[in-house]
Amino acid sequence: MTTKDNLIENAKTVLNSNFDEDKGFTIPCEGLYPFQWNWDSGFIAIGFAHYDTDKAKREIEALLSAQWENGFIPHIIFHNDSDTYFPGPDFHLSKLHPLASKSHRTTGMTQPPVLGFVLKELYEIVEDKTDILNFIKANIDKVYHNHEHFYTHRDPNQEGLAFIYHNWESGTDNSPIWDDIWDTMNPPNYKFERRDTTHVDASQRPTNREYDYYLHLIEIAKEHHYDDAKIAELSPFLVQDPLFNAMLIKSNAALIALYEIIGDAADKISQLKQWQTKAIARFNEKLFNEKLGAYVHYDLRNEKQIEHVSSSSFSPLFADIPDEARANTLVETMTTKFGSENRYLCASFDPDSDRFNPKKYWRGPVWINLNWLLYKGLKSYGFYDLSNRVKNDSITLIEKHGFYEYFDSRKEVTENAGYGGNNFSWSAALLIDFLKS
Structure with a gap:
């Protein structure tokens, strides 16, 4: 068996071990992380699609089973009970929102909306096109409804860019980007028992x-029953995130392509194209920094x-x-700031910054999911050498x-350079996709 085959088999073992057969979802x-996370599940489904279509479909179904009546898809679904994670369902109290899921306990925040492009990835990977297209037909309108929610409730200026109200919605939880916002806040010192630091080096x-x-932002949202309009009015954290909106735009394009394959969806295609045109134009006007x-x-x-420059x-x-x-x-910025010979691509935050920390979560380490996105993006623009470097790193x-x-981005760190949770599902899932691409 080749090294590649061994890696794929080991990745499958990680995914299969983390999959809950009874409830049909995969823990990170x-x-x-003992529950189901939103964007994790999207990436995980891509890995499963290469060898177990049923698990890929169940992963998506488990996530969508907790969709709120207004189209919102939460960032955590508490399918099961566990005392190893804080804050849990009793802190989040999603039931405060009148349209929250009645069947599942969830959080009242979301994560980068990857499901649209994940459905398209599944369609491209799975060999039985009839079967996977039937699955997509059964679920695509739910994803469309989620996009509708963003453009209706998370875009107060109607400019095509959705806001996030919590750093956890960005997916890049403790990025140094948020330090500037924390400087504008002075929350109470909450009494709580962390569970993550009992599993991982603090x-x-x-x-x-x-x-x-983090908890203060949730308390503000809870006080107003997770009402987006009130949050937009009152939350001290209100951000248009390039990663979040890029995932939404990519997913818009995927839904358009899939609806065109399915047919009989002219109204939805038209609406998606309207959102897309406005979103891309405003994204380029508002979020690019020339300097x-x-x-x-x-x-x-x-x-x-x-x-600040980050992998996002x-x-x-x-x-x-x-x-x-x-x-x-x-590409010039990425190569200059992140791409020195003694570093792996791509650190999650600017290595030249005094806020960079190569060991601390989203303050500097390399993340496989961001690398997967960058690999695909660089390749689509024809930057093949750089895309292959990201993949190979x-x-x-x-x-x-x-x-x-x-992972630590510094090549001189040769031992114990993997951090956080081990046997991590999206690292395994996306490695399979890297090796199959």
């Missing part, structure tokens, strides 16, 4: 003070760009957002260190 990893996780900010040569986050509460800055390549000239600028990190949650 044992202990640290130096690799957000601080307790950072958790005060930094990259897309950045926009602080909607304080009406200004947050001027390059995610618009995945969604075909930049024109050719701007794509070249992004991802494979090398897993081969050397295991299926960790995130």
Whole structure:
């Protein structure tokens, strides 16, 4: 058996071990993340699609089973009971929203909307096109309804860009980008018992003070029953995130393509194209920073760009957002700031910044899911050498260190350079896709 075959078999073992046969979903990893996470499940389904279509379909169905009546898809679904994670369902109290899922306990926040492009990936991967298209037909309108929710309830200026009200909605939980917003806040010191630091070295996780900010934002949302309009009015954290909106735009394009295959969806295709035209134009106008040569986050509460470069800055390549000239600028920025010979691509935050931390969650380490997006985006623009470097660096990190949650970008760190949870599901799932592509 070749090294490639061994890696694929080991990845399958990780995914199969983390899959709950009874409830039909996959935990990100044992202990640290005992429930179903939104965008994790999308990436996990891509891995399953290569060898177990039934599990891929069940993963998506389990996620959509907790969709709210207004189209909202939460970031965590508490299918099961567990005392290894805080904050759990009794803290989030999703039932405060009148249209929250009646069948599942969930959070009242979401994550980057990957399901649209995930459905298209499944269609392209699975050999039995009739079977997978029937599955897509049964579920695509739910994903469309989710997009409708964003453009109706998360876009107060009707400009085509959805806001997030919590850093956990970004997917890049404790990024240094948020430090500027924390400086505008002074939340109480909450009394709580962290569970993550009993599983993982605390130096690799957000601080307790950072958790005060996180919990305070949830308390504000709960006070107003998770009403988007009230949150837009009152939350001190209100951000237009390039990664989040790039995933939405990519998923719009995927839904258009899938509806065209399915047929009899002219109204939905027309609406998606309207959203798409407005979103791409405004994204380029508002989120690109000429000085930094990259897309950045926009602080909607304080009406200004947050001027930091992160791996999220390059995610618009995945969604075909930049024109050719701007794509070249992004590649120049990525190569110059992130691509030195002694680093693996792509660190999650600017290695030249004094806020960079190569071991701490989203403050610097390499993440396989962002690398997968960047690989696909770079390849689509014809940057084949750089895309292959991102792919090969991802494979090398897993081969050397295991299926960790995130990795040190410094090549001189040769031992214990995998951090966070081990046997991490999306690392395994996307490694399979890397090796099959």
